[in-house]
Amino acid sequence: MTEANPGRFHRVDPDVLDDDPFWSEVRRRHPDVDIVLLPPDPSPDPSPDPDLAPASDTEVRRAAVAVQEVWRGVRPLLAGFGPLAPPSVRWREAEGRRSLILQKALPGIDQQRGTELLMTLLVHLGERGWALQPGVRDGLPTLRATDGAAAVEAVAGPGATVMTLTGVPLVLTVEVAQLVKDEVRAEVASWE
Structure with missing residues (x-):
């Protein structure tokens, strides 16, 4: 994965964190830290293993x-x-x-x-x-x-x-x- 091709991850506007009570506080206390939010894990395959x-x-x-x-x-x-x-x-x-x-x-x-x-x-x-x-x-x-x-x-x-x-x-x-x-x-x- 490169900066030009971030795969399934992509940069998000830092203002997105302002609406989250936890992450907005982390950002306020540590402005020098990059915060990366990962997408939720995909749901497991509902089909049973035979x-x-x-x-x-x-x-x-x-x-x-x-x-x-x-x-x-x-x-x-x-x-x-x-x-x-x-x-x-x-x-x-x-x-x-x-x-x-x-x-x-x-x-x-x-x-x-x-x-x-x-x-x-x-x-x-x-x-x-x-x-x-x-x-x-x-x-x-x-x-x-x-x-x-x-x-x-x-x-x-x-x-x-x-x-x-x-x-x-x-x-x-x-x-x-x-x-x-x-x-x-x-x-x-x-x-x-």
Whole structure:
């Protein structure tokens, strides 16, 4: 922007400030200061961002079922390592979206037995075409896997093995999130 081409800004007659109680006083006290008044910010675009539109009931149900089906498939594998209670069910929020989380800690399954469990999960998910990413984090064996509709992350720790199932991130209201969480919790508890 130059003096010759001020863009959307333009010089205004200094007398304009005389009608404003605040700026006229500032001008009176500081005649050596140039005062620049900017136009108001343009109003935000009223059209909603389609990426932030709430997910349909079908999309929410599909995401919940995808996570439940993973739990249904891996639950027998986990049960082979001892008594099994239902996983915790919650939502993780990030960037205005929520992902359904089922998490199960298996206390007493140490790192050696947890590594065996991770290998069992790796074979199970690999046979179903999941993208697999075994590895080590902070010296602990890990497994990350996804089929695009859900993700699994498992860590074999020294005192417990923890498995986390995550659904796709969705935009949904608090009310819908609570309803789905309650339904999923009841459903996975009924499989015990």
